[in-house]
Amino acid sequence: MRHSLLSKFQGALLGAAVGDCLGVQYQNQLLGMRVQTENWQPILKLTKHQQLSLAGAMFGLSSANGKHSNSKTPSECGRLAVAGAQSLIRCSTLDLKDWRDTWEAFTKFELYNPRSTEFQTILNPSEAAVAALPAAMFFHENTAKLREKLLLATEVWHHQTAREWQMGVLATGYPIARALKEKLNPATAIAQTIAYLETDNALTEMLSQVQILLEQGADLEKAATQLWKTAKTLGENAGDRDNKLPINATVNPVNLMPIVLAFYCFLSTPEDLRLSVMRAARCGIAGQLTCALTGALSGAYNGAAAIPVEWRQTLSIAGVGSGANEGRESSLWGAERDGKIVELATKLFAVWAGVYSPEGVSESSAQVPVVTAPYVIRPHKI
Numbered sequence: 001m002r003h004s005l006l007s008k009f010q011g012a013l014l015g016a017a018v019g020d021c022l023g024v025q026y027q028n029q030l031l032g033m034r035v036q037t038e039n040w041q042p043i044l045k046l047t048k049h050q051q052l053s054l055a056g057a058m059f060g061l062s063s064a065n066g067k068h069s070n071s072k073t074p075s076e077c078g079r080l081a082v083a084g085a086q087s088l089i090r091c092s093t094l095d096l097k098d099w100r101d102t103w104e105a106f107t108k109f110e111l112y113n114p115r116s117t118e119f120q121t122i123l124n125p126s127e128a129a130v131a132a133l134p135a136a137m138f139f140h141e142n143t144a145k146l147r148e149k150l151l152l153a154t155e156v157w158h159h160q161t162a163r164e165w166q167m168g169v170l171a172t173g174y175p176i177a178r179a180l181k182e183k184l185n186p187a188t189a190i191a192q193t194i195a196y197l198e199t200d201n202a203l204t205e206m207l208s209q210v211q212i213l214l215e216q217g218a219d220l221e222k223a224a225t226q227l228w229k230t231a232k233t234l235g236e237n238a239g240d241r242d243n244k245l246p247i248n249a250t251v252n253p254v255n256l257m258p259i260v261l262a263f264y265c266f267l268s269t270p271e272d273l274r275l276s277v278m279r280a281a282r283c284g285i286a287g288q289l290t291c292a293l294t295g296a297l298s299g300a301y302n303g304a305a306a307i308p309v310e311w312r313q314t315l316s317i318a319g320v321g322s323g324a325n326e327g328r329e330s331s332l333w334g335a336e337r338d339g340k341i342v343e344l345a346t347k348l349f350a351v352w353a354g355v356y357s358p359e360g361v362s363e364s365s366a367q368v369p370v371v372t373a374p375y376v377i378r379p380h381k382i
Contacts (some may be wrong), residue, residue: 082098129169190208
């Protein structure tokens, strides 16, 4: 293997968290807002020809029920990913009761006004793809089980059937699983992902458009513009009965933009995580989500070593040095430093591998974990 599986686990989770934080900082700069710390200045360099910046950065994704989701940030989806990873570690599998309890506790304290009695579907497909990242990593070995577990996990969040909504989660989880197994070929990744989805919908149409743009060698501005136009057209034609493409009316194709842009940014420069994430930021479209998904794809493919050291250092400084409000926004999914995300990924990997006592595993641990035989050795419970 080019990179160890542990490095890929760490790369996927840390790449998503770093991309999320860098995306919001870059988007804020595009909107003329003050960068939170001076340490960001060398990283966040604007280009001279960013025509999509303001228009793209200000467009708002909506939830699956059609309501705008401006009250939350993709970082909250990242914190849901952290909570999901902790559930998988705690239960050593996808325990639906614990998963549901985790979701309900999270929605109560993170996403909902406790006085509100209306239960809303609040995750759009791109946000759910970020939140489901740990589950995709944990069940990466078998594609059939991957589909089964991701659908079960997202049903807890969604509380209604919307196949196209779930396709966004599967479309992101599948290539990450392939990358973890060293079986992801950038040249055929989109075709294999479309085949795995086993359906025709707005997402597969937009992914096909990404493949065409990659074959044409389209630059970033052309790709973003063309994909945005395609999403808008698909949305406008969703109610047309004569349209041959089946599109679920509960899913706005615009909400799929971060997923398809992440595919484009990663597959156009698959060996360079830094460049892929920076191009995702410069799209100016849903910066946090696009960068998070790009970072997850590239991190799973290239491993943790591909994440620039200066990014990790800057993020750690920003998380520790910010005030209460700024720290929540700039920190890595609620962690005060990057090492906590790495440690979480390490423990997730340890549980997946069958380590006897994952509680003792840490980022800096020099001890070699003991791996159990399946169903033979288990921790003693009193």
